[in-house]
Amino acid sequence: MANYRTKLRNLGCPELSINSLKHKPTDRCQPAYNVKKPRKAEVNFCPSYPTGETQDSLEGERLALLSEVKKRHNEKVVKEKMAKTFAYRRQEVVRDKPMMAEFKIRWPGLFTVAEVEAEFVRITTAPLVSKFLAQLDQHTAQLIKVFEKKGGSAGMKIRKMLAPITQDETVEKRRECTLRALCVYLNEDPNILFKEYLDTDAVERELQHIILGIYSINVEGGDATTSPADVGIVIEGVEVLHDLRDIASTSALMMGFIYALNLSYPKELKAFFEVLQKVFLQLDASRLSSKVQMLKNKLYE
Numbered sequence: 001m002a003n004y005r006t007k008l009r010n011l012g013c014p015e016l017s018i019n020s021l022k023h024k025p026t027d028r029c030q031p032a033y034n035v036k037k038p039r040k041a042e043v044n045f046c047p048s049y050p051t052g053e054t055q056d057s058l059e060g061e062r063l064a065l066l067s068e069v070k071k072r073h074n075e076k077v078v079k080e081k082m083a084k085t086f087a088y089r090r091q092e093v094v095r096d097k098p099m100m101a102e103f104k105i106r107w108p109g110l111f112t113v114a115e116v117e118a119e120f121v122r123i124t125t126a127p128l129v130s131k132f133l134a135q136l137d138q139h140t141a142q143l144i145k146v147f148e149k150k151g152g153s154a155g156m157k158i159r160k161m162l163a164p165i166t167q168d169e170t171v172e173k174r175r176e177c178t179l180r181a182l183c184v185y186l187n188e189d190p191n192i193l194f195k196e197y198l199d200t201d202a203v204e205r206e207l208q209h210i211i212l213g214i215y216s217i218n219v220e221g222g223d224a225t226t227s228p229a230d231v232g233i234v235i236e237g238v239e240v241l242h243d244l245r246d247i248a249s250t251s252a253l254m255m256g257f258i259y260a261l262n263l264s265y266p267k268e269l270k271a272f273f274e275v276l277q278k279v280f281l282q283l284d285a286s287r288l289s290s291k292v293q294m295l296k297n298k299l300y301e
Contacts, residue, residue, distance in 0.1 A: 013048060040258075040277055040283060040284060041124065041277075041283035042124060043123065043124055043125050044090070044122060044123050044125075045094065046090060046091055046095075047087040047090060047091075049087050049088065050087060053087075053088075058084075058088035061085050062085055062107070064081065065078065065082070065085065065107075066108065068109070069108050069109045078109050078115070079115070082110065082115055083118070083122070086119070086122050089107055089110075090123075092106075093260070093261055094262055099236060100235050100236035100238045101236070101237075101238050104238060104240065110260065112241075113241065113253060116253050116257060116260060117256060119256065119260040120255075120259055120260065123259050124259065124283060126281065126282075126283065128252055128255070128256050128281075131280075131282070132252035132280050133248060133249065133252065135280040136175055136178065136179075136248060137171070137175070139299055140174060140175070142298075142299050142301075143178055143181075143182065144178065144181075146185070146298045147162065154184055154185065154187065158184050158185060161177055161180045161181045161190075162177050162178075162181055164177055165177050172227075175246070175248035176247040176248055179247065179251055182272060182275065183272050185295075186271040186291060187271075188268060188269050188270075188272050189268065189269075192213075192266065192268050193212070193272070194214050194247065195216070196215070196218055197215060197216070197217050198217070198220050199217065199220070203215055207234055207237055207238075208237040211235070211266070212234070212254075212263070212266055213233075214231065214232070214234075214247065214251065214254060215231070215233075215234060216228040216230070216247065217229045217230040217231075230243060231246060231247060232244060233253060235257060235261070241253060251276065255276055255277065255281065258273075271289065271291050274288070274289060275295065278292065279295075279296060
């Protein structure tokens with residue numbers, strides 16, 4: 001087994017050859033240069049093409065998929081073609097790092113709730129929204145107890161963010177307030193990720209300036225118990241999903257896009273996304289930063 005990985009790389013296994021220094025520029029052949037590797041417990045990070053398929057045949061499937069997504073009530077065919085072209089799409093994401101606007105044009109079938117969840121399962125073999133919400137609900141009561149012990153200005157902000165729970169006792173509001181308070185508890189700014197607007201025009205004006213964010217359009221004149229008129233996800237100034245249900249499920253879908261597009265976590269929210277990944281989705285849960293490890297210890301006291 002000593003040279004097993006070398007033999008796989010020589011056979012052309014993309015998961016290994018993509019990290020080979022022989023494939024890097026001759027003047028930059030050091031391990032730190034642009035090394036692409038699984039970082040968030042991806043099981044299928046850069047899979048090989050299916051047996052009997054080539055780049056040309058899968059490109060033909062992609063072109064056929066462009067017309068299939070325009071048809072009504074065609075979810076089954078789209079799902080089959082998306083599954084078939086997964087390796088081709090994944091290698092494009094990992095190798096070429098396409099811009100969001102270009103990638104959405106090439107793969108419009110990915111930009112639905114069902115396909116984001118399916119892509120996450122293909123990459124990690126784990127469910128997305130259901131597991132995320134189940135773990136969030138399981139830890140919410142203890143999280144609120146931990147938040148209430150926080151002092152100083154951060155504690156005041158957290159209590160203000162949790163206040164709507166007393167007016168709106170729905171599980172959706174409870175989840176949303178918990179996620180916002182979690183950001184503050186980790187000494188990070190929730191306003192970097194969660195954007196709130198009162199009308200659609202404001203979203204369209206601000207859209208191009210958002211690198212990674214979740215927006216909600218609130219009803220003008222509404223209170224804490226009023227559900228937002230729209231919730232969506234923006235990546236690199238492109239609206240990738242809209243008309244979503246609530247902030248918590250949208251946060252789960254945001255994680256799905258981060259995995260599907262091989263994105264890095266924003267530095268300003270690194271601890272928050274680490275909690276989403278390692279505590280709520282339980283991916284690579286054995287290796288935690290000190291800040292997240294301390295929070296996890298408090299959840300199991």
